[in-house]
Amino acid sequence: MEDRDPVPLRRSLGYVPQEGGLLPHWTVIRNVSLVPRLLRLEDANDLARTALSRVGLDPATYADRYPRTLSGGERQRVALARALAAEPGVILLDEPFGALDALSRAEILDTFQQVLRAGDVSALLVTHDLRVAFRLAHRVAVLRRGRIVQCGTPSELRSAPADPYVTALLERGGVA
Amino acid sequence: MSGGRDSGSDTRARPGNRTLAVLSLVAGLAMVPVLSAASLGGGTEPVVVASKTFAESLLLGEVFSQLLEARGIRVDRRPGLGSTEIIFQALVNGGVDVYPEYTGTGLLVILGEDATASQHEVYRRVSAAFRTRWGIRWLPPLGFQNTYAVAVRSATADSLGLETLSGLAGRAPELVAGLTPDFIGRNDGLPGLERRYGIQFREVRPLLQAVKYRALAEGEVDVIDGYSTDGSLDRYPLSVLRDDRAFFPPYEAAALVGREVSETRPEVLAALGELSGLLDEVTMRRVNRRVETEAIPVEVVARELLGELGLVAGAVADSTEGTPPERTGFFPYLWSRRGETLALTLEHLLLVGVSLLAAIAVAVPGGLALAGHPSRAESVIRGVGLLQTVPSIALLAFMIPLLGIGAVPAATALFLYSLLPVIRNTYTGVEEADPAAVRAGTALGMTGGQVLLQVRLPLAAPVIMAGIRTAAVINVGTATLAAFIGAGGLGEPIVAGLSLSDTRLILSGALPAAVLAVVVDTLLAQVERAVAPRGLREPTSPPPSPAPPTTGGTSV
Numbered sequence: 138m139e140d141r142d143p144v145p146l147r148r149s150l151g152y153v154p155q156e157g158g159l160l161p162h163w164t165v166i167r168n169v170s171l172v173p174r175l176l177r178l179e180d181a182n183d184l185a186r187t188a189l190s191r192v193g194l195d196p197a198t199y200a201d202r203y204p205r206t207l208s209g210g211e212r213q214r215v216a217l218a219r220a221l222a223a224e225p226g227v228i229l230l231d232e233p234f235g236a237l238d239a240l241s242r243a244e245i246l247d248t249f250q251q252v253l254r255a256g257d258v259s260a261l262l263v264t265h266d267l268r269v270a271f272r273l274a275h276r277v278a279v280l281r282r283g284r285i286v287q288c289g290t291p292s293e294l295r296s297a298p299a300d301p302y303v304t305a306l307l308e309r310g311g312v313a
Numbered sequence: 314m315s316g317g318r319d320s321g322s323d324t325r326a327r328p329g330n331r332t333l334a335v336l337s338l339v340a341g342l343a344m345v346p347v348l349s350a351a352s353l354g355g356g357t358e359p360v361v362v363a364s365k366t367f368a369e370s371l372l373l374g375e376v377f378s379q380l381l382e383a384r385g386i387r388v389d390r391r392p393g394l395g396s397t398e399i400i401f402q403a404l405v406n407g408g409v410d411v412y413p414e415y416t417g418t419g420l421l422v423i424l425g426e427d428a429t430a431s432q433h434e435v436y437r438r439v440s441a442a443f444r445t446r447w448g449i450r451w452l453p454p455l456g457f458q459n460t461y462a463v464a465v466r467s468a469t470a471d472s473l474g475l476e477t478l479s480g481l482a483g484r485a486p487e488l489v490a491g492l493t494p495d496f497i498g499r500n501d502g503l504p505g506l507e508r509r510y511g512i513q514f515r516e517v518r519p520l521l522q523a524v525k526y527r528a529l530a531e532g533e534v535d536v537i538d539g540y541s542t543d544g545s546l547d548r549y550p551l552s553v554l555r556d557d558r559a560f561f562p563p564y565e566a567a568a569l570v571g572r573e574v575s576e577t578r579p580e581v582l583a584a585l586g587e588l589s590g591l592l593d594e595v596t597m598r599r600v601n602r603r604v605e606t607e608a609i610p611v612e613v614v615a616r617e618l619l620g621e622l623g624l625v626a627g628a629v630a631d632s633t634e635g636t637p638p639e640r641t642g643f644f645p646y647l648w649s650r651r652g653e654t655l656a657l658t659l660e661h662l663l664l665v666g667v668s669l670l671a672a673i674a675v676a677v678p679g680g681l682a683l684a685g686h687p688s689r690a691e692s693v694i695r696g697v698g699l700l701q702t703v704p705s706i707a708l709l710a711f712m713i714p715l716l717g718i719g720a721v722p723a724a725t726a727l728f729l730y731s732l733l734p735v736i737r738n739t740y741t742g743v744e745e746a747d748p749a750a751v752r753a754g755t756a757l758g759m760t761g762g763q764v765l766l767q768v769r770l771p772l773a774a775p776v777i778m779a780g781i782r783t784a785a786v787i788n789v790g791t792a793t794l795a796a797f798i799g800a801g802g803l804g805e806p807i808v809a810g811l812s813l814s815d816t817r818l819i820l821s822g823a824l825p826a827a828v829l830a831v832v833v834d835t836l837l838a839q840v841e842r843a844v845a846p847r848g849l850r851e852p853t854s855p856p857p858s859p860a861p862p863t864t865g866g867t868s869v
Contacts, residue, residue, distance in 0.1 A: 162771045
């Protein structure tokens with residue numbers, strides 16, 4: 138993995154950064170079609186429109202708007218659409234629900250759940266929020282000081298925590 | 314005084330030189346051959362007649378020009394070219410063909426020899442040395458001497474009992490001197506006075522020719538340098554201190570002619586030779602006073618003088634119209650100069666525009682190339698910043714040996730000054746572009762070059778434009794100094810006005826220059842807004858989403 142050229146590797150993964158990371162000088166459609174364009178796919182804009190629909194944003198309404206005019210929740214959806222647009226096998230979500238108010242967060246969680254349940258993409262979600270992790274994930278890995286201390290389905294973690302740290306974490310995280 | 318601009322041959326000659334300037338800058342070719350090619354070419358080329366920035370020199374330059382024109386020789390006037398170093402350097406490399414010089418200056422300043430010789434000995438030495446070293450010819454002297462005169466207020470002379478320069482040496486530590494920059498730097502000026510007489514002033518202030526008499530009369534300074542033929546010496550209650558140890562060498566005025574013209578244009582030498590021995594000191598003080606204190610245009614005084622001398626027929630009649638035009642108001646005066654002001658403004662804009670475009674062409678790619686190399690960027694930007702610390706007039710003077718005089722060296726100097734704001738803003742603009750956007754672009758698989766050109770550059774555009782705007786406004790101001798090396802523009806009336814103590818003439822250049830700076834700044838501010846990426850500007854409509862506004866999200 139370390140031997141591979143990072144640029145094609147990055148293009149083959151979907152990625153949703155912490156605060157969306159939309160390019161502020163580009164319209165929504167330009168942002169979402171970024172990876173398809175980098176991959177020189179001819180139907181980049183069509184892919185982008187499909188991706189927008191998948192995350193519950195009407196392309197007709199949103200395509201030509203700039204990130205600045207969107208709410209935080211909308212930006213996060215656009216970021217997810219951008220990650221999905223080139224139809225990658227895996228997407229990486231880095232704390233994508235951090236800076237949202239409760240209402241947008243609930244809405245966008247639903248959207249993410251629908252997209253992930255649709256089943257044609259695997260997702261790696263990094264989060265501090267155990268409720269989110271337990272709600273979305275099939276398998277959860279608990280990291281402590283850079284090492285995986287336990288990895289399993291949510292119910293495996295609940296029923297057989299590997300050590301006192303995992304027990305405490307689940308209790309404090311409200312998912313025990 | 315229009316600085317000789319109403320001559321037809323003059324205005325025809327200029328656009329060609331401007332075009333050359335543009336071409337050689339844009340092409341980035343060796344500029345010297347291009348420039349000198351313009352001054353070669355035998356009898357069809359106009360003779361470039363220059364002068365220094367004081368009344369007598371301007372007047373003699375104009376007398377030379379009118380005399381040549383009366384003999385059917387085309388002339389390109391370059392009045393008021395900086396200091397001796399600047400104008401002589403231009404004569405050596407062919408940018409100037411003729412200018413009035415003084416033998417003492419030639420001996421002490423240009424040859425760097427000591428002046429102990431008699432009048433004829435000095436002339437003999439400079440003519441021999443100039444011819445063998447540079448092929449430059451001193452024509453026979455015009456007939457008068459204009460030596461330095463050190464003057465104090467008569468009241469000061471009385472109270473301190475000052476009559477001679479030896480006497481001044483004892484009192485100098487109490488006195489403030491206001492001296493022309495030329496005098497401060499020259500061997501036959503302050504350094505020589507310090508050596509010969511042991512004079513050490515309490516303070517030395519550099520003052521321009523135009524203001525030093527007033528500064529002395531008003532008590533701002535106690536001692537000034539002047540010329541013995543200055544019209545202004547009679548204008549104030551002043552005492553000239555006697556040079557009791559014969560320090561100042563003979564300063565006989567004569568026409569200095571460059572190699573090219575000396576060798577190929579005998580008719581020029583013959584025409585200028587007609588003036589030899591015709592001008593005495595009384596005449597010169599009188600005509601200088603006409604220019605300096607009566608504010609009569611140099612062209613008019615020159616025409617009168619040539620008529621009186623019987624060299625140009627039919628000119629005497631004009632002397633009746635030589636009444637000062639000063640009685641009209643300032644704005645009517647400005648209005649009467651509108652055509653000329655417009656032409657000068659266009660010249661000015663061309664200088665600023667060409668130098669700025671060249672700077673953008675170099676500094677924007679340069680700034681982009683430095684992105685991601687902080688230590689290299691540091692040293693490059695510091696190096697370019699060093700250029701900025703060179704005083705403008707010094708930088709202009711450095712250009713002369715390399716590029717001659719006129720628009721090319723001036724535009725080159727302005728180009729060098731424009732580099733720093735543009736390269737610095739380009740570099741910091743792209744380095745500090747929205748880090749979240751840069752990270753996202755990289756993480757999604759954009760290459761370094763794609764991130765630079767598609768993310769960093771557009772986000773940095775307003776910052777880069779702000780640098781360009783700074784450079785443009787600085788350039789509009791600095792370009793007024795370009796007149797010192799004959800580049801024209803709005804500095805021309807300023808330089809001429811300073812030499813002639815003509816406030817209205819100074820303002821007729823300074824005011825349009827100030828207005829131009831404001832206009833350029835305002836226009837570029839518009840451009841700055843226009844290049845800001847649309848997504849970064851104020852939203853045109855509020856978000857239609859029902860979701861409540863959030864505090865988080867991408868900050869833009």
